[in-house]
């Protein structure tokens with residue numbers, strides 16, 4: 320069974336067609352890097368998978384269950400259940416600024432009664448260790464650097480033990496010297512039998528960790544496959560010029 | 567009129583002022599929060615009604631509203647006799663409904679300042695709408711609103727003196743009477759100091775709250 324299937328996905332904002340006909344499958348353990356020009360629909364595609372955007376048409380199937388079938392969505396309760404297998408990390412971290420780091424991590428699992436409070440706190444320490452920020456456990460988010468905030472955001476998503484992690488330009492809001500620490504954490508995660516889709520402009524990083532590249536342009540996936548084939552000597556002029564520009 | 571008797575009268579008057587202040591705070595803040603929710607409701611009719619309410623409360627003099635409740639309501643045909651209030655409840659009602667409108671606008675400003683990424687993060691973490699509201703949104707809304715609320719609360723301390731106009735024996739009313747009887751300016755100064763101290767204490771309390779809930 321595939322982790323994700325997307326068929327004929329279409330989405331408009333008003334009269335602006337953002338996703339025109341998106342089709343792809345994600346296998347377990349796939350690390351997919353989605354690249355392409357700004358405005359090509361990468362974020363909208365990613366956000367549709369986790370129900371932050373409502374598609375107008377098409378199928379979205381997560382681990383065999385229909386989130387959306389021909390544009391008709393599962394009931395809210397079912398949709399929530401289906402999406403609970405996925406975690407998402409945003410460009411702007413979206414940490415909860417009024418909670419310290421520990422609370423940021425434990426609030427969701429506590430509210431969902433995922434485990435006992437003691438177990439959840441233990442997991443919290445473990446996750447913060449994993450991203451190298453255990454010493455920040457009692458800090459407020461405003462006292463952290465951008466790179467640290469993003470690592471906390473990743474740890475927070477991992478608290479819910481997702482099968483699939485979605486990253487939307489996780490390093491785009493960071494100063495260049497802070498991107499590496501975040502990329503390292505993502506690299507670690509991608510080795511943990513996790514399925515990952517990451518929208519990124521870090522072509523070198525994409526090549527290093529991804530087993531597939533998805534190239535989006537103007538609402539379509541115009542290439543999808545082996546990183547080597549797509550990134551090195553691509554015949555397509557659009558792709559070639561884009562890669563030359565961002566490299 | 568001797569010193570002891572005017573001091574006891576002023577103490578009684580300040581108790582009425584303080585009581586009015588706390589009752590208004592106690593009811594107008596939650597009412598303001600409810601109004602905010604109505605004002606941000608998806609139902610356009612509820613939104614319009616709430617908008618009109620806020621416009622009336624903020625666009626007409628508080629003193630007029632006070633007179634309206636105390637002197638005006640009893641004259642309404644048929645139901646007027648059920649809307650006849652003593653001075654204190656009349657004052658409290660007028661203040662509560664007036665201040666709730668201001669607090670509602672402050673809270674709404676706080677809500678608008680919250681980034682939509684907060685709602686999205688809560689959603690992908692599986693929080694329900696209600697959990698998102700009370701764990702993520704309301705705490706941030708209150709924090710953002712604190713300075714403006716603090717300002718409004720201090721204005722309330724001074725505004726309570728308006729109830730003098732409907733004959734309630736609050737601090738200002740009592741003070742005025744004593745000044746008339748004793749031909750002495752000191753009670754005015756004592757009253758001024760009382761209002762000043764109360765405002766000052768509230769300023770300190772809100773400063774502290776802002777520190778505690780800083781982020």
Ligand SMILES: Nc1ncnc2c1ncn2[C@@H]1O[C@H](COP(=O)(O)OP(=O)(O)O)[C@@H](O)[C@H]1O
Nearest residue numbers: 332335337355356357358359360361362363364
């Ligand atoms: N909520 C929205 N409302 C209106 N237009 C939107 C919205 N979100 C995205 N868009 C538009 O959709 C297009 C694709 O956006 P996006 O998916 O963010 O592209 P990318 O992530 O590839 O840069 C852009 O033209 C963008 O302006």
Ligand SMILES: [Mg+2]
Nearest residue numbers: 361362363488
């Ligand atoms: Mg984007």
